[in-house]
Amino acid sequence: MSLVNGYVKYKGFKEEEEGAFTMSRSRKNDTKKYVYACAVFASLNSVLLGYDVGVMSGAILFIQKDLMITEFQEELLVGCLSIIALVGSLTGGRTSDAIGRKWTIALAAVVFQTGAAIMALAPSFEVLMIGRLLAGVGIGFGVMIAPVYIAEISPAMARGTLTSFPEIFINLGILLGYISNYLFSGLSEHINWRIMLGVGIIPSIFIGFALFFIPESPRWLIMQKREKEARAVLLRINETESEAMERLLEIQEAANQTKRHEEGAVWKELFNPSPSLRRMLITGCGIQCFQQITGIDATVYYSPTIFRDAGIQTDQEILAATVAVGFTKTMFILVAIFLIDRVGRKPLLYVSTIGMTACLALLGIALTHQHGSGVVAPDVGVGLAILAVCGNVAFFSVGVGPICWVLTSEIFPLRLRAQASAVGAVGNRLSSGLVAMSFLTVSHKITVAGTFFIFSFLSLLSVYFVYRFVPETKGKSLEQIEMLFQSEDDWRKGRDLQLSDVQRLVQDD
Numbered sequence: 208m209s210l211v212n213g214y215v216k217y218k219g220f221k222e223e224e225e226g227a228f229t230m231s232r233s234r235k236n237d238t239k240k241y242v243y244a245c246a247v248f249a250s251l252n253s254v255l256l257g258y259d260v261g262v263m264s265g266a267i268l269f270i271q272k273d274l275m276i277t278e279f280q281e282e283l284l285v286g287c288l289s290i291i292a293l294v295g296s297l298t299g300g301r302t303s304d305a306i307g308r309k310w311t312i313a314l315a316a317v318v319f320q321t322g323a324a325i326m327a328l329a330p331s332f333e334v335l336m337i338g339r340l341l342a343g344v345g346i347g348f349g350v351m352i353a354p355v356y357i358a359e360i361s362p363a364m365a366r367g368t369l370t371s372f373p374e375i376f377i378n379l380g381i382l383l384g385y386i387s388n389y390l391f392s393g394l395s396e397h398i399n400w401r402i403m404l405g406v407g408i409i410p411s412i413f414i415g416f417a418l419f420f421i422p423e424s425p426r427w428l429i430m431q432k433r434e435k436e437a438r439a440v441l442l443r444i445n446e447t448e449s450e451a452m453e454r455l456l457e458i459q460e461a462a463n464q465t466k467r468h469e470e471g472a473v474w475k476e477l478f479n480p481s482p483s484l485r486r487m488l489i490t491g492c493g494i495q496c497f498q499q500i501t502g503i504d505a506t507v508y509y510s511p512t513i514f515r516d517a518g519i520q521t522d523q524e525i526l527a528a529t530v531a532v533g534f535t536k537t538m539f540i541l542v543a544i545f546l547i548d549r550v551g552r553k554p555l556l557y558v559s560t561i562g563m564t565a566c567l568a569l570l571g572i573a574l575t576h577q578h579g580s581g582v583v584a585p586d587v588g589v590g591l592a593i594l595a596v597c598g599n600v601a602f603f604s605v606g607v608g609p610i611c612w613v614l615t616s617e618i619f620p621l622r623l624r625a626q627a628s629a630v631g632a633v634g635n636r637l638s639s640g641l642v643a644m645s646f647l648t649v650s651h652k653i654t655v656a657g658t659f660f661i662f663s664f665l666s667l668l669s670v671y672f673v674y675r676f677v678p679e680t681k682g683k684s685l686e687q688i689e690m691l692f693q694s695e696d697d698w699r700k701g702r703d704l705q706l707s708d709v710q711r712l713v714q715d716d
Contacts (some may be wrong), residue, residue: 236448245444246357246369248417251410252312252349252375255319258407259288259342261533264508265388266400273396274332278647283507284336286644288343292636295347300629304597308356308424311348314639318347318713319407327405333532338591351632354616355625359424360444368548370616371540374609378540381507390525391553402562417681426621427457429462434697438528457686461621473626482520486692487627490676491615495631497669499638500610501563503603505646506596507532512647516574516655517592528593535597539604551681553673559606560670562600567663571596574656607669611635617680620689 235296252518267281276284294314303311329335350402361369387406391399425444429438445451506513509527510532519525546555573591615631617622650658667692678691 223312240368240433241582242361242365242444245360245421246372248413248421249312249356249440250372250376250416251414252319252345252353252409253376254383255316255323255342255407256346257377257382258348258384258410259323259346259380259385260377260504260507261381261529262387262403262407263288263636264510265385268405268511269392269396269400269520272337273400275333276332280332282644282647284332284339286642287336288339288346288645289636289640290342291343292347292350292640293633294634295344295349296351296629297311297347298405299348299351299631299632300626303344303352303355303625304427304554308359309354309418309421311352312356312421313414313418315348315352316411317345318348320341320411321345323404323407325631326545327362327408339622340387341676345618347632347636350422350627350636351625354612355628356424358613358616358669359426359624360422360440362445365548366613366617367461368544369608370613371544371547373612374604375537375544378533378604378608380538381532382537382609385526385529389523389530392522392526396656426458426462429455429458430621432593434459436576457684458621461686474625476625477623483625484693486676487618488630489617490678490692491627491631492634493672494607494611494614495635497560497665497672498607499605500662501560501666501669502567502602502642503600503608504639505658505662506599506641507536508643510596511645513570513596514589515594518589518608525714530707531593532596532600535612536600536604537704539601542690543605546605547610547613548681549669551679552613553679555606555691556610556673556677557606557670558668559602559608559610560673562602562605563607563672564666565604566595566598567659567666570599571656571663572653574659582598594625614680617685617688621685 263285264386267285268627270276270284273283283431286621289651296317299311299315307312308351322338322345325338325341326335327338329338350373354370357370358366360688384403391402392448393399394402422440422443424435425440425646428434428440437458440452441451441455442448445454467578476484477488510529511522514525514528544554570592573588573595576588619627650659653661680688680691684689
């Protein structure tokens, strides 16, 4: 009888244990799905940026014919969006600290959609520019806030993947822009470019829905002394209550350090940085600038010009080739998402920058032979040019494209994260604007091929920058990453940190 009773008790214990395991696994899956959904919704603004970049490359062909704009006006129209995005990025950090990360995402969407509507209805170049400037401000907000928000809600082991989501959506937007160009190119020149630009308004519907779904950043809530709400969010985005409480304590400690700094002193600290902050700024702003000065926006914005220079004749064939570029760019960003938290940031950056250097050089060679000795047959030259452009955007998407935003969202301390990320985004947009606004002029002076040889050299410099100034941050908490920059040796080596290091940081601060 006692054996029977013992068996019953054992069976009951096993069932209770299995039930607890099942519930734990179910909670883990629910938490993971919720955090991924939040990252997706927070990244929707990035579709707007990507769509604008992609669609303008084709729409400009028809805007030229309809509004009779000059080449200088073309460069101004294309490049001004990145320059004016500086306004959105600079004010976005302060705005996100004032009204929250979530509502800054909403503001970015509203401003962009207003600009897109004005562009679609513009009767003249001047009105088109007004809409373009508004769209640029909205993009500036969106570019800096999405990675910050995602980094602040993501668990350390998945942060690289999740913070890469905005880059996925930028690539998706570019592909959709290219497809829109191809689909509407057959319409009247007075109508087709307006529809192309107007379609960019559609994502606002999904962004509006997202606001009812995504929570506010727990780190921002702590900064606002709304600890009860922050605790509720952390319980929702962490797998266990103990893990949520551990993160809550970490954030509170970091917030306590932030309170010791005057709010107005943040920008003063950025412009007169300590040695550790200087290292963060070199890494964050440097990788942002290298992402753009290697010519990715020139490749995307002016792909029709590149393909025409390579020997493709008709608008339809050119736009079809750009669709292939957009598809390649989108597919390879998925490779980065799969690998970024498995192999780390730095190995992918090496693959990316070395691959881009080779492809940019190949593109320069292909374009040189098309207009030079004739050693390469015309069809082969066209094929090499398309291969080089697709290879360049593929290597960009595998590494420097998404990892640039991952790094700048995770290396800065809480008290400076929004504003410092804004400074990085400013460097990115300024570099993008300068490249976009000078590409045609420089190409006329030294040829399109010569311009891409310059981009190849700059890409080679980026390989050295990654080697010397970018530490590995895979698998570390935001607080641990901050410790990487406390000394010159730690910055260079990207060594593993222990909890005691984080405690020492808090004490020293």
